[in-house]
Amino acid sequence: MSGPQESTSFTGLRGQLQEAAATFAGGPDALEGILLGMVDDVDRAVREPLEIFPVCHHSPASALAMARRLREKQPKVVYLELCEDMAPLLTELRNCRLPVAVQAFAGEADGFPAEWAPLSVVAPITEASAEYQAIAYALDTPGVELVLVDRSSDHVFQWDTRGERAVDAEGAEAADEAEAPEAEAALHSEAVGVEIGDLRPRFAELEEHLLRHGKVRHWSEWWHQYVEVPLGDSDHDTYRQVMFLIGSLFRRLAPGDGSRVRVDEDRERYMWTRMREHLAASGTDPEDCLYVCGAFHAASRVEEFGVHGSTDTFTISPRTATKWQYGLIPSSHAAIEAQFGLAAGSVSIASTEWTKGLKRTRVKPYVLEGQAGKKKSTAKKTAALPVPESPADVDRLSGFLRRPPVLDALDEAELLGWSVEIVRAARRNGYLASTADAIAVFETSILLAGVRDRAKPTPYDFQDAAVTCIEKDRVPGRRDVRRLVEIMMGGDRIGQVGYDSLPPLARDVYDRLAPLELKLEQRGVRRALLDLAARPELQACSDVLWMLRRLLPQGAARPIMGERRLGERSIQESWDLALGTHQRALIELGYEGVSLEQVLEQRLRRDAYDPRATTATVLAAVEDALLYLGGRRVADELGSHALKVLSGERSVDGAPEVLRRVRALLAYYRTSEPVLPGWIESFVKTGYAHYCTLLPTAFRDEDATVGQVAAMLGFLFSMESLALSLGCDRTQLELAVAQSHPEDPAKTALLWAAQVQLGTLSRAELRERCDELLDNPLVVSAYPRYLNGFVHALGPVPGLADVVVEAVSNAFGRLPDTVLLPWLPLLITTLRNGAADLAPLLIREAGRIFPARLAALDSWVPPWKAPQADPFATTRARSDVRLGAALLSAHPATCDAVAELLGCEAGWEESGASAAPSGVALLTAYPATCDAVAELLGRATV
Structure with a gap:
């Protein structure tokens, strides 16, 4: 490799590109400027004294090249393209199982529009990523400093345009890709994603051209076939120059969108400004540093580029007053694919390729000490490997671009194993697959690879072959064959944040639920049984579970048995708990309190x-x-x-x-x-x-x-008695009802019910009004709406249930079918939509009034048509007796004469101070005669 100050010559490559431009374009034009500009970008990046290491997000080739380079160079400072305010969290990765995401969270937006809240920024990290290799190297190697140089989480939203997030809408994968399960794909929710190495064409026509001529279906497959595989075993210089070239190509062919370009360039200015500030403050030699960034930003053309770039042309704006909180949340391959617009299963395939690449190249990766249950390494710090002298010709691009693609030999054992395994998985999921299907998948994979000019079938070729040969016409279960292939290739690996890296609230929840003796940190559903009568100490666990049910998403804590209402407590409870599955939501609760x-x-x-x-x-x-x-x-x-x-x-x-x-x-x-x-x-x-x-x-x-x-x-x-005892005046309610004049029939019926409750309208008058409605042909069509009002009146005036039953029965009994049948559907729909909760009260009252058996219906007489006994007859008779006694006392001679004529020989009886005639019994026996005699004598009242 050439020294950092040595000039790199790409004269031969420039000449070849000029000839190619002249051949294809017929002379010098914009094409020549683009091609030569790409070479200039590569030349500029290679000659930079501070070594730039371009990467692509979750690329196994980038991770392998990073691991090799770190062991060769052993840099003292690693500059990483990641939000600078997330640096304190990286040491917590030791307690986690990857993939996880570093998160910055703000519940309230101070300085941003209120509708943006809550604000969330996540940066997912997987084992098969170059950034993880750099982090593990820097944290576990003594004397090495890790410096994050990208914009802060606050600046992510300061520069946000709300219409263009981390994933461009034009960069979404084909809609026919198999979708990941919702719970796994939603682990990042609506958070803004920050990734290292966003390397994808922003020019839609370019991506379409590459996919069509590459004979692939989506961008992830193109990258795997034409970049990952060729760069997997390349040397360091070749890897760098190719990645510089790709980044420059995509950058120069990106559409001239001012806001997107401005954000990209501001990020590059920000990072180079931070690196120069650190170099000046620490006095570190740039040759001992390594700058890890996305290939799109590596070939930058801003004035601030490089350690000798402009220093006074960019000012970093201050952060807003928003209070940010930081933590680690679980991530998954499906969540990364969904957030960054990658094809379903592409991150899982990349993880598999990373494992295979480690075995093939024998590269020893960097892993954080004690992470994911791995044994602590006892090896001491390895000395830097001698860097081989650079060859005379440092132009590796010319040879790489002229080199024909390497045709990997068919690995029949691997392909045969895939074919057998997918048939076994398909049978477990309800497909009628057999050995013949395994053979068909094997042969079809080879056929598809040949059609696409590939000697060795890729996982994507095998996936297409499996869908063609096994799925046929339908999906018997909840998983299709495409999803089964993704699972077989490695599945959707889901990360987990360790107990020590959780916020205090989450740790407190696990501690308070410890008496349940369940492994709540694991994914999946755990059944908890609480016998609160036998074990009163579990009441504290019950309180926690009910609060979690109130605070966490549905499904995190779901009660199966038991309920909590005002004044009620269960003696036994049963819960389905999935706190491990909803660990992200539990962690974000910790951002709100302790x-x-x-x-x-x-x-x-x-x-x-x-x-x-x-x-x-x-x-x-x-x-x-x-x-x-x-x-x-x-x-x-x-x-x-x-x-x-x-x-x-x-x-x-x-x-x-x-x-x-x-x-x-x-x-x-x-x-x-x-x-x-x-x-x-x-x-x-x-x-x-x-x-x-x-x-x-x-x-x-x-x-x-x-x-x-x-x-x-x-x-x-219902509150009248309490309100009157507190000093309210009932006259106010009477006046309010008197001033009410509704026009809607339902409200009119409701007003009548209120008047009955207040006593200003008798029940007899209410019945008369209902009869008048049925007799009026102009109003009878609106009768269902009146009934709707009466049914609603059962809430405030439940004593009118019998009158409502009578009103409904009269309608069905009196109206002819020509009138009844047209508005019967209206009555049913009106009651169902507006008074469904009051219908049971009406039905119970009807069941009380109507006969229980059909045979009794013929002789049944409705209560409202039966002769009504006078409830005051006895009282009135006693009043008449008292009236007659007073009359006899006033005319004793007449009383004696009448008694003698009737054969009553008993005389007057003394009782205290007053006297009563013995004819009182006679008057009691003949009250009508007494009334007649009293009327003749003019003594109707006493």
Whole structure:
């Protein structure tokens, strides 16, 4: 290899490219400028005193070349293209199982648009990546310094254009690729990805041209076939110059998008500025340094490029006031593929190629001490290998480009093993595959490779052959053959963050759930059984699980048996726990606080004090505070805020939810507290006046539904006794009902029910109005809407259930089929959509009124048609007796004469101070006669 200051000559290559440009373009033009400019970029990068090592993200060839170069050169400083504020986290990789992602997280955006929050930046790291080799070398080699030089996480969003993230939309893979499972592909969620070596054409026509002429389906396959394989065994100089050339090609043919180009160039200026600052501060010789960056940024043309570049043309802007938190989250091959637009299975295939490359080249990779259960290395620091003298001709590109592709011999044993294994996997997943299919896959793989000018089938050729020969017409299970091949080639390896690298909250969760004696850090579902009666100490675990259910995504903690409601606690619980699968969500909880209680309290306050929060939202937060946090401090504070929110509302949209939650809270406080909290008494008092004020408007408002108005009346009637005891005036409700004049039939029926409840309308008058509706042919078509209002009225006035049953029965009994059948579907759909929760009350009342057997129906008389006994007959008879006794006392002579004529010989009886005639018994026996005589005597009243 040439020394860093030695000039590199590419004269021969320039001449060849000029001849090629003249041949293809017919003379000097833009093509010649592009080709010669690429050579200039390579020449400039090779001559840079600070050695630049270009890489491609998750490339086995880059990782192999990096491991070889690190053992040869043994640099003292490694500059790495990674967010500079993530440096403290890299030592925590020892406690993890790769792949994992380094994450910067901010729950609140201070200096960015509020709709961007939460902010998240992730940088995934796998074993088959050059950056991991550099990190492992620097952290485990004494005297070596690792310096991250890329823009900070804050600058990632400062330079973000919101429309162009790390993956260009034009760079997405073909839509027909097999999709990874959602849980695995979503490990990075909506985080912005930062990768080392984003090497992909940004010129759509160029990528299409390469894919078509390369006879491949997607970019990952093209890169594997035409870059990975040729560079896998190349020497260091050849590798560097080829990667410089590819990066320069893609850069010069990138579209002239100002924002994207500006961000790329600013990143390069940022990195070179940071490197020069470190060199000046540390006094390190550039020859002892190694700069690891993506090939796209290696062949840079900015003025700040190199250790001798411009020093006063770029100023790094200060960071915003956003508070960033950092941690490690689990990653997976599928998550990396989904985030960076790679073909499904490409990262798994790269991992397999990395393992095969290590065996083939016998390169010893760097692995962090103690990582992933590996034994600690006892080997001492190895001395730097002697660097061979550079040959006279340092131009390795000319020979590489003229060299014909190496045709690898067919490895029949490997291909045969693949064929047998995929048939075995297909049979396990429901395919009717046989030995004949294995032979077909073997032969078809060779055939496809030959059609694509390849002597040795690649994993992608084998995948296409397996799909063609096995899948046939349908997929019997949940996995297709393409996915089975990906699994067979290495599968979707999912990383895990070790206990020591978890934030305090996550460690606290594992510690508090330790009595369950489950391996919760592992992926998959674990069943937890809690007998709280036999083991009261598990109550603390139950509290943690219910909070996790409230805070984590669905499926992380799922109750199978047991529930938690206000005033209720289960004595036995059963849970399905998948904390290992949702480790990322648990880690991100740690960014919000140091304990579950703190995070839950913060979230409840955030929900309650949100500018868009409604009264129902705040009451839900109060209920959750009582359920999960215990005590009354938070609940009372949020309840007081609910009172303020209610006072400021001018709509009734949330009335049903407010009614439901207030009833539940009142029931809880009345059974568990000696006195009601002050806030809920004020809430009932204020709510009574508030809804009385809004009631007339809600009856007229077309946007207010009948269910919302019914909920208002339900609040007023159910809370009336408490509100009146607190000083409210019932006249306010009576005036509100009197001022209500709805036009909607459903609301009109609801108003009638309210008037019955208040006593301003009798039940008999309500029946008469219903009969008038059925007799009026102009109104009968709207009768289902009146019934809808009556059914909703069962909420605030449940005593009207018999009247509603009567109204429905009269309609079915009196209306002819020509009228009944057209609006019957409307009645059913209206009740189902608007009053489904009240229908059971109506059905129970109907079951009580109607006969239980069909035979009794013929002789059954509806209660509303049967003769009604006078409930005051006995009282009236006693009143008549008292009236007759008074009459006889006033006319004793007449009484004696009548008694004598009737044969009653008994005289007057003395009882205390008054006298009573013995004819009282006679008057009692003949009350009608008594009334007639009294009327004749003019003594109708006494």
